[in-house]
Amino acid sequence: MSDRRTTAVNERVAASHLLGTVQAPAFVDGETSYVQRPVVDLLDIPGGKRDRQLLAGAKVTVYEDLHGWSFVQSALDGYVGYVLSSALNQTWRPTHRIVTRSTHAYRDANMKSADLHRLSLGAEVPVESIDGEFADTPLGYIPSSHLRPCNEFETDTIAIAARLLGTPYLWGGNSADGIDCSGLVQMAHRLCGLPCPADSDQQQAAMGMSVDDAPQKGDLFFWPGHVALVADPQRIIHANAHHMAVSYEPIKDALERIGPVTAHKRL
Template identity: 55%
Template structure:
């Protein structure tokens, strides 16, 4: 059975490429669009629970616009869901991405000008013009120091995750304003050009290979419904509801705590 989290089909439409979709469904070729809000919730159902979040400039394929709600599939990881149609705009090729934990987009190339948006790490932007210290983008003027060229990648997922230290824990969150364990791992891995799905069970199955050696920097430890990055042989880094934030934690203490609270033992140790 297809995973509904990554299968573009609902009660009315199905992606044209899907085999075996119910004959009563309208078969649809998607419309390519992009997110035009700093952060938008990707909902399980219209008006329902948040499954994930999408950031400014992220590409989506829209399969339906029904009563002002769009049914979309995110290109970064294939996750499907619903969001407000007014959070989407025409597709536009991104030229840069936000590599600072967060930044502001200003009305002019001047830090004293009004700030239009707060943009999170990973937001994708299109350059319109450049000055010495700013790049004018589709969101506004963003400091050069906070941007990487679209193909520029980082090389240490742990260092990326450390940018989020202190970020409040948010179930389904994917931004500097709030993030969960799988969102943190996904942000870290995608920034380093490692494909990564959105949820922990998918990550445990699809990311890296099982490691039998002692944990080392950059490894992933999985529990049922949770994931952490290994900082060193004694320390992990994770977004967690115990601290309600992205935080370091002694590895052995975390393993014992998680088991004692009834969430079980480590289910996998993976290496990229």
């Protein structure tokens, strides 16, 4: 059976590459577009529940635009869902990524001017020019020190996760305003240029090799419905509902509280 989360089909259309594998009234190639808002919810149905979130600059394929809702598939991880059509822009071509926990986009190239948007770690924007200490983008002026080119990647997943310490836990969240366990893991790996699915069960199936030796920095611990990054041989870092935040936790305490891991993976 196909996975609803990554199969681009609804009651009216399906992605053309699914022809012969699913039934649908019409098969379409879709059109490329980009998220032009700081963060948007990716919903299971129009106006429904949040499955995941997409950050500014996220590339999607739009298979249907109906009554103000677009049926899309994320280029990052293949996740399928609905976003408000007004949140998308076909002309965006992100060039730079936010590398700080968060930043602001200002009306002018001046930190005392009005702030227009708050942007999360991992959001991507087209930079039109750099004016001194500020980059001019469609969302406003962003401090250039908070940006790096999209084709530049980091090497330390734990250092990235640590930037989000204290971020509130949010089911399906993918931003510095709220994030869940798999969102944190995906963020840490994406900014290192490493492919990573969206949900913890998908991550367990796709990432790394199973190991049974002592935990090492960067390993992944999986439990049913939960995932954590090994920060060092004694601690994990994870977004969790116990602390309702991204936090460090001693491995010993986590094992006593949650139970034994179902998988210990190493990239």
